[in-house]
Amino acid sequence: MKLSLYQVDAFTSTLFKGNPAAVVPLEKWIDDELMQKLAMENNLAETVFFVPSKTEGADYDIRWFTPELEINLCGHATLASAFVLYTQLGYNKPSVTFSSKSGLLTVEKNGTNYEMDFPSWKPERINDYPEGIAEILGVKEILGAYKYRDLMIEVATEEEVVNAKPDFTAMKKTGEMIILTAKGNTVDFVSRFFAPTAGIDEDPVTGSAHSQLIPFWSEKLDKKRMIAKQLSKRGGDIICEQKNTERLMMGGECVFYMKGEFEIAG
Template identity: 45%
Template sequence: MTTQTLPIYQIDAFTDVPFAGNPAAVVPLSGWLSDDVMQKIAMENNLSETAFFVPCDGGEADFHIRWFTPTVEVPLCGHATLASAFVIFNQLGFEGDLIKLQSQSGVLTARRDGEAIVLNFPKQPIKAETVSSDVIDALGGVMPVETFGVVSRDTDIVAVFDDASIVRNMRPDMSTLAKLADRGVIVTAPGDKTGLDMVSRYFLPALGIDEDPVTGYMHCVVAPYWAEKLGQVDVVGYQASARGGVVACKIDGDRVHLKGEAVLFVKGEIVLPA
């Protein structure tokens, strides 16, 4: 059987050490594969996201990037973008300190900042929304102080609590959450340690991921919320998953700057039928 090979990297994002942060697969391409093949690669990788990118031929961006969970393509993903930028800077010999990435969410940028990378992402507007009692029960039965939905991604709902320990210790009923019509659930509370402004988690079993370890997109939701509450421009979030990760955020109008590091864990090849 004739085969073709593709490079693949696994990067731990939003961390400076292996086995922490959020792992993402990164597959650089010279041209797009079919959507079906990219979805199958993401399913085979079984990570929260696999990023694919191709060089742009002219225009305002350097690359066009797309992201897939094991089950669906998503319009925005922070940690897999950070991972892709890490690969472009450190494995592909990109010259310069700024990468422009065309995506479903517009042009994103990734800027080298010492050992870290700063992403420039769109702020995610929110809207008032009542969360059903089924969701509250699945989260453990504690009533949030506020709930809202994400305008740009209507599959997501957000529950705000007044105590970070509620968020840290939450053990959701994933089987119930998985039945909630492709809805992801973000939970967040004020920070409980020096240097942390917020503590959050992100559950989305309906989209093939029980809990995302560290989420750039989610911080484009919760960082503007807490920045407004606290009267600050700069806020630091901790995502309290089992792996955990810190995301430094800066609100800049309708944009959010997300700063984090990344490390290479796996470098190899995908073998596909030609």
């Protein structure tokens, strides 16, 4: 069996920046175990697979795998999938809709940007969070802890986000995937995302985390349209818009890196 693979840097206009995703288009689903093994072999934050959909209102069904497990939502790999469809596979409709474990996700091509319609996951403030989380993250003071899917920690300044030095061994023991965020200096808000429990110590740019970040900062800043930056080593830029209580938009550019091929015996 031969399968094509495309590697794309998402949420960036510069090669070797943003978040790399491995994109594997399929004609029909292959075994879950094989998809997980391919994701482990690729050893990127996510390997994404999609097939033509039979779901009403969808063009493709989509699934995402980290090196260790399948996840229910991934922004950068969805962005990369749309980019591959438009630039490599001849897709030419105004938008593409994916059916996923988080519902329908529509991506619209707008010039060089790809804008995704995603669920809005407004996190709620919590008081019961892992003991010593400030020390685990390597930050001075926590302004607040919030949660929807992931634990989100707010700190006072962009500099604290940049300078945080997490203890990933201790973090993994908490069982949490953690978003660290603050108001930005030159953009509306900044963040970093840590997921050692999913086999990713720090993710370069995380769309699913912005499903929580966008409603949080939209309310806090009283703004609908915002610009965000993820402050990983590679870095990434995200266009954000809170559409309503249920949906939001996040978008950015992508850069093609390579095309390859798997050849799997049997």
